[in-house]
Structure formats: C-alpha cells, structure tokens
Amino acid sequence: MDKELWYQCRRLYLERFSSLKYSINPNHVRLAEKYGYLPYMITRYEEIFNDELTRFLEGNEREIPASIRCNDLKIPCITLTEKLREKGVILSPIPWAPHGFWIHRSPINIGSTHEYLRGYYQIQRAASMLPVYILNPKESEIVLDAAAAPGVKTTQMAQLMKNRGVIIAVDISRERMKALRSNIARLGVHNVIAIRIDLRKFNTSIKFNKVLLDAPCTGEGLIPIKPERKRSRTMNDLRKLGLLQVEMLLKALDLVQEGGTIVYSTCSIAPEENELVIDTVLKIHKHASITKIQSPIGSRGLIKYFNLEFTYDLRYAIRLYPFKHGTEGFFIAKIIKERER
Numbered sequence: 001m002d003k004e005l006w007y008q009c010r011r012l013y014l015e016r017f018s019s020l021k022y023s024i025n026p027n028h029v030r031l032a033e034k035y036g037y038l039p040y041m042i043t044r045y046e047e048i049f050n051d052e053l054t055r056f057l058e059g060n061e062r063e064i065p066a067s068i069r070c071n072d073l074k075i076p077c078i079t080l081t082e083k084l085r086e087k088g089v090i091l092s093p094i095p096w097a098p099h100g101f102w103i104h105r106s107p108i109n110i111g112s113t114h115e116y117l118r119g120y121y122q123i124q125r126a127a128s129m130l131p132v133y134i135l136n137p138k139e140s141e142i143v144l145d146a147a148a149a150p151g152v153k154t155t156q157m158a159q160l161m162k163n164r165g166v167i168i169a170v171d172i173s174r175e176r177m178k179a180l181r182s183n184i185a186r187l188g189v190h191n192v193i194a195i196r197i198d199l200r201k202f203n204t205s206i207k208f209n210k211v212l213l214d215a216p217c218t219g220e221g222l223i224p225i226k227p228e229r230k231r232s233r234t235m236n237d238l239r240k241l242g243l244l245q246v247e248m249l250l251k252a253l254d255l256v257q258e259g260g261t262i263v264y265s266t267c268s269i270a271p272e273e274n275e276l277v278i279d280t281v282l283k284i285h286k287h288a289s290i291t292k293i294q295s296p297i298g299s300r301g302l303i304k305y306f307n308l309e310f311t312y313d314l315r316y317a318i319r320l321y322p323f324k325h326g327t328e329g330f331f332i333a334k335i336i337k338e339r340e341r
Contacts, residue, residue: 067094130298131265163189209256258287275310290336299319300315317331
C-alpha cells in the first residue's frame with residue numbers, strides 16, 4: 001500500500017472529522033433522557049432523519065425478528081423449512097434474500113437444533129445477508145473476505161459460489177477465527193483458505209476479482225438488538241474506528257484487480273463510519289468510483305452531513321433502518337476499482 005496515500009487519507013479524514021459542527025440543544029437532551037441515549041447521538045440522528053427523528057427512535061424500541069439463512073450446500077431450502085415447521089417453528093421467506101427466512105416464533109432454541117448442528121442453516125441477521133448478494137461472487141472467481149470472522153458472510157459467499165472458486169478469509173482475531181473455522185466445517189464449505197492476519201499487513205501477489213469488506217464498526221445500527229449501544233460508544237470511538245476503516249478500505253483497493261468490485265458494509269448508521277470514510281478515500285484514491293446498487297430495499301446514502309458535502313455518487317449507497325425496513329441498521333456501498341490509463 002502506498003504510504004503517501006495512506007498518510008494523506010488519514011490526515012484528510014481527521015481534518016474532516018474534527019471540522020464536524022455538532023450542536024446539542026435542550027430538545028436533544030430531553031430526547032436522550034427519554035430514550036436512554038447519550039445527547040451527542042440524538043444531535044447526529046436529527047441531522048440524518050430531520051422530521052423522522054421520533055419515528056427512528058421509536059423504531060429502535062421495537063423487536064426485530066430473528067432470521068436464518070438456509071444452506072443449500074447441504075439441503076434444499078424447501079426441505080429445511082418443512083423440517084422446522086414440523087418442530088413448531090413459524091417462519092416466512094425474506095422477500096429480498098433468496099436463502100433467508102424470518103423466524104416469527106420458535107418453541108425451541110434455533111441455535112441448538114439437529115438441523116443447525118448438521119449445518120443446514122446459519123443464524124444470520126437479515127440486513128447482513130445483503131452485502132454478499134450485492135457482491136455476487138461467481139464460481140470461477142478469487143474472492144477476498146477482508147474482515148471475515150466469525151465466517152457468516154464467508155460461508156454465504158461459498159454457498160453462492162457452489163463451493164467452487166477460491167475465498168481467502170482474513171481476520172485479526174484469534175478467537176473469532178476459531179469460530180470461522182468451526183462454521184466452515186459445520187456448513188460443509190470447502191473453498192475457503194482462512195488466514196489470521198491484520199488485513200493492513202496482508203501482502204500477496206494475488207489480485208482479487210472481488211472483495212467484501214464488512215468493516216469493524218461501533219455497531220450503531222444494532223440498537224434494537226443491543227440497547228446498551230445507546231450509551232456505550234463515544235465520539236472518540238467513532239474517530240478511531242473511522243481511521244481503521246479508511247486504512248482497511250485503502251488496503252482493499254490495493255488488493256482488488258483493476259475493474260474489480262469492493263462491497264463495503266457496516267452494521268452502523270453513523271456517517272462518520274460510512275459516507276465520510278468512503279468519500280475521504282475516493283478524494284485521494286483517483287482510480288475508484290461508487291456504482292449503483294440494484295436492491296429492492298434500502299434508502300439512499302447521504303450526500304451531506306452537517307457542514308460536510310460528499311460526492312453525489314454516494315446516493316447510490318444504501319442505508320437500512322429498523323423503522324423503515326424492519327431490519328437492523330446497516331450501510332452498504334459498491335465500489336469499482338477503475339483501470340489506470
């Protein structure tokens with residue numbers, strides 16, 4: 001990775017992050033006390049949602065159904081659903097996720113059934129299924145999962161690739177890599193090479209056809225599932241993770257081939273971890289662009305946030321919200337590495 005590019009991106013991200021002009025007013029404090037948030041979060045949410053702020057906050061108070069992904073490497077989905085219904089599980093297809101099913105009610109723990117242990121399905125949040133469908137890895141391709149553990153999306157990619165092609169799955173965490181290897185074995189995946197390494201230090205002569213970067217984040221979209229996230233993250237956490245995300249995206253651009261695709265996603269609705277990261281990198285990296293996502297679900301990405309303006313192409317990214325889409329909060333952008341002339 002070009003060190004000068006790395007320094008420029010870090011410096012620009014920090015400058016732009018520091019320039020954000022947040023202003024907490026009494027109404028923000030009142031709403032923060034009512035719903036249990038830190039006041040700075042309400043200030044930011046009002047900038048994102050404007051008149052829909054209360055709807056967003058109320059939406060975070062409602063439960064999101066669990067969901068599973070049928071693993072058709074091992075079983076036809078119709079057979080799986082019949083087996084689960086015989087056990088009293090009430091489920092329905094997720095319209096925009098071909099292998100996904102909402103679990104509306106279950107008399108048993110869906111993480112300890114015979115079918116789960118046999119690898120017939122994977123517990124996976126609905127919104128987190130979308131990035132892999134958008135990346136659409138093919139059987140003949142060499143694909144990088146750049147922050148892979150615990151392997152939920154890695155195994156989803158293997159499923160779409162019908163266990164063909166090659167997936168290189170890298171992650172820095174020793175414990176999470178154990179979970180990744182366990183999921184690979186349980187789900188019958190055979191086309192994955194798992195490497196424990198910091199992505200930023202991953203050097204290889206391979207140029208990947210496609211890269212999935214589901215970046216480490218604050219998890220600010222998981223509030224309906226983990227209410228403690230209302231108060232557990234600070235602006236300093238956003239800044240640190242934003243810098244990490246910038247560095248990881250730069251490395252992903254270094255590893256993907258010219259004309260190749262990167263899907264960048266987070267389970268965060270924070271612009272500081274999403275639009276600001278991508279816009280900053282693309283201001284410095286002149287050979288990449290955002291392309292439109294074909295998705296039946298999602299709101300547009302932001303092109304303005306407080307005093308910052310982003311490239312108009314970020315409207316092609318998608319954002320998912322509990323109150324609009326019935327999923328956890330999520331962000332997805334599709335980036336093409338252009339050919340150098």
